[in-house]
Amino acid sequence: KRRIGVMTSGGDAPGMNGAVRAVVRTSIHMGCEAYAIYEGYDGLVQGGDMIKQMLWDDVRGFLSRGGTLIGTARCMAFMERPGRLKAAKNMILNGIDALVICGGDGSLTGADLFRDEWPGLLEELVSNGELKADDTQPYQHLNIVGLVGSIDNDMSGTDATIGCYSSLERICHAVDDVFDTAASHQRGFVIEVMGRHCGWLALMASIATGADFVFIPEKPPRAGWEDQMCGIVRTHRQRGKRRTIIIIAEGAHDVNLTKITPNQVKDLLTQRLRLDTRVTILGHTQRGGQACFYDRWLSTLQGVEAVNAVLEATPETVTPVITIRENKIERSDLMEAVRLTKSVSKAIEQKDFDKAMELRDAE
Numbered sequence: 001k002r003r004i005g006v007m008t009s010g011g012d013a014p015g016m017n018g019a020v021r022a023v024v025r026t027s028i029h030m031g032c033e034a035y036a037i038y039e040g041y042d043g044l045v046q047g048g049d050m051i052k053q054m055l056w057d058d059v060r061g062f063l064s065r066g067g068t069l070i071g072t073a074r075c076m077a078f079m080e081r082p083g084r085l086k087a088a089k090n091m092i093l094n095g096i097d098a099l100v101i102c103g104g105d106g107s108l109t110g111a112d113l114f115r116d117e118w119p120g121l122l123e124e125l126v127s128n129g130e131l132k133a134d135d136t137q138p139y140q141h142l143n144i145v146g147l148v149g150s151i152d153n154d155m156s157g158t159d160a161t162i163g164c165y166s167s168l169e170r171i172c173h174a175v176d177d178v179f180d181t182a183a184s185h186q187r188g189f190v191i192e193v194m195g196r197h198c199g200w201l202a203l204m205a206s207i208a209t210g211a212d213f214v215f216i217p218e219k220p221p222r223a224g225w226e227d228q229m230c231g232i233v234r235t236h237r238q239r240g241k242r243r244t245i246i247i248i249a250e251g252a253h254d255v256n257l258t259k260i261t262p263n264q265v266k267d268l269l270t271q272r273l274r275l276d277t278r279v280t281i282l283g284h285t286q287r288g289g290q291a292c293f294y295d296r297w298l299s300t301l302q303g304v305e306a307v308n309a310v311l312e313a314t315p316e317t318v319t320p321v322i323t324i325r326e327n328k329i330e331r332s333d334l335m336e337a338v339r340l341t342k343s344v345s346k347a348i349e350q351k352d353f354d355k356a357m358e359l360r361d362a363e
């Protein structure tokens, strides 16, 4: 029986459990055995009881649960070849030659590298006496399939990442709650949401809540934005709005890449407009909580597709990432998606904001 490993890695996201459940149950349905690798790449490097067979009932109740029940970690050891050698050895010891990895672009870059190095890692393990050549013989090809788990919706080539809609839902509820108190006291609120290089959560939340102003990394405000923002808020107040909501992505900055902080925005509203203004940093509440309908659906369909991709792979197949485009679950070239994702961050770092927006639009 083929053995398929499943792992969650990098930042946790609601829906990751749904993906694990779908991979486990589809593997079993297709006549394979499923193995959970606990704590991301740490589990693969450490081996032992960090790699456990999963039966049908072991993933019961996973679908709605937030976070990741098989754990995740940032693993320094896997960044270096000796760590990946240990990981390869543990794969062989457990008879696993296919991995479905649900994580962000970092995790998927690591996965692609692992596959690239694969037969070489086995040869090294044989030549240094850690494994016998015969034992590695059946495992010459490593199948890797990526699933994108990230609340930021920051991966190119897919319309949505697993977790982003659950997070957005929580942000909208949090902003609604703040709205009530803001309107009661006629206050202003500056709300910081997650997103270091990607303003998707901030932008979508601001549309969905009717915020007055939004700051996102891809399109920083022009010089003189302080006057523009205060002018807009003043106009809204004159029209009878009793509260002011400004949403700011954690990676927001101006055109010179100088960080714009929530307190800076608050001080502007307080000093120039005499608005009683508070800062709310939503922090990790954005990550937690139940997966929303969309993430349960997406993670299930993509988990099934990931196992299909494993079973249909040939040695020539490029490493796929499972995406969704125009509501269709698809397989895309993993490294191409990672490359495009990184080019947005690079454009921002080079202050080429038109290019950053162009790349986002092209997605």
Ligand code: ADP
Residues within 6 Å of the ligand: 009, 010, 011, 041, 073, 074, 075, 076, 077, 078, 079, 080, 103, 104, 105, 106, 107, 108, 109, 110, 111, 113
């Ligand atoms: P995310 O997957 O959410 O982007 P990280 O960038 O922290 O999160 O990556 C998660 C883990 O993936 C890292 O701790 C490391 O173990 C592995 N990883 C990331 N980048 C690489 C890389 N270039 N080579 C090998 N492993 C990597």
